[in-house]
Amino acid sequence: MSYCKWGVCVMMVVLMFSCVMAAANGAASGLTFRTVVFPNSQSTAVLGINNAGAMVGSYLDSKEMWHGFEIAHGKATTIDDPNGTGTYCFAINNNGDIAGQYTTARQTLQAFLYSGGKFTDISPAGSTSSQALGINDLGAVDGNFVDSAGVHGFLFDGTSYTTIDVPGAAYTLGGGINNAGLMTEVWLDEEGDSHSSLYDGTNFTTIDVPDAEDSSAGAIDSAGDVVFSWEDENDTYFGDLLHGGKYLKFSDASGSRTFAYGMNDQRMIVGAFTTSSGVNGGIRGEVLMD
Numbered sequence: 001m002s003y004c005k006w007g008v009c010v011m012m013v014v015l016m017f018s019c020v021m022a023a024a025n026g027a028a029s030g031l032t033f034r035t036v037v038f039p040n041s042q043s044t045a046v047l048g049i050n051n052a053g054a055m056v057g058s059y060l061d062s063k064e065m066w067h068g069f070e071i072a073h074g075k076a077t078t079i080d081d082p083n084g085t086g087t088y089c090f091a092i093n094n095n096g097d098i099a100g101q102y103t104t105a106r107q108t109l110q111a112f113l114y115s116g117g118k119f120t121d122i123s124p125a126g127s128t129s130s131q132a133l134g135i136n137d138l139g140a141v142d143g144n145f146v147d148s149a150g151v152h153g154f155l156f157d158g159t160s161y162t163t164i165d166v167p168g169a170a171y172t173l174g175g176g177i178n179n180a181g182l183m184t185e186v187w188l189d190e191e192g193d194s195h196s197s198l199y200d201g202t203n204f205t206t207i208d209v210p211d212a213e214d215s216s217a218g219a220i221d222s223a224g225d226v227v228f229s230w231e232d233e234n235d236t237y238f239g240d241l242l243h244g245g246k247y248l249k250f251s252d253a254s255g256s257r258t259f260a261y262g263m264n265d266q267r268m269i270v271g272a273f274t275t276s277s278g279v280n281g282g283i284r285g286e287v288l289m290d
Contacts, residue, residue: 033285046270046282048091048262056089099132124161134176142177176219184217219263
């Protein structure tokens, strides 16, 4: 089971495009996006960004194979775990450490940590599949795993694992984590609809986007702002930013679907969008708040 529930993955050169901004409970002073595409790719999704502006994600090549990547200081680099195929890089911290997943020879997902040029598999004991979705500057990883009992979230602190199950959830999928250890946890109910909670290690607080049929939280910054992808009753997909208790809705004006996954402490948001013709493009935007 993949956290990228709506399966978008692509990346492009640096192209400006217009974006519509509306507020569910508040307003922002401006939101500007630009498209980012990995060179020679068929599709690109930008999934994480750190405070230095280094971006990670996944792109599709001409042979229909997904690869992880990092774009930093104007340089685009493929990052593929050598133990498998189909690498996704979901998050990058301010030390340059990357959390992600790859597909094994058994066609299962394996979470990894990429640090200092070295890949390390990370999975709780007994897991048959895993994803690493968020990482903070202390190296703590938020992710999910599958075992004989179901699908659970996990927290890896560098030495040990803690299982996370949102009360009442059929599946807990994990999400982002900030330096204070506050996590976003996406979870599915019995009907398969996605919801989101904040988790401080003790308490869960639901933070679903108002009126959303599906609400999937991604990254959380140091201020506690959260970025979302969500779906309305018309099966239309949007991004959203939870800031100061208010939800700020946004979407690419030229696209049919917008997905938001990563964010840094400057509230630069990354994700992906799908055009009406079905072409995917990675996005990078900056929110300017009063």
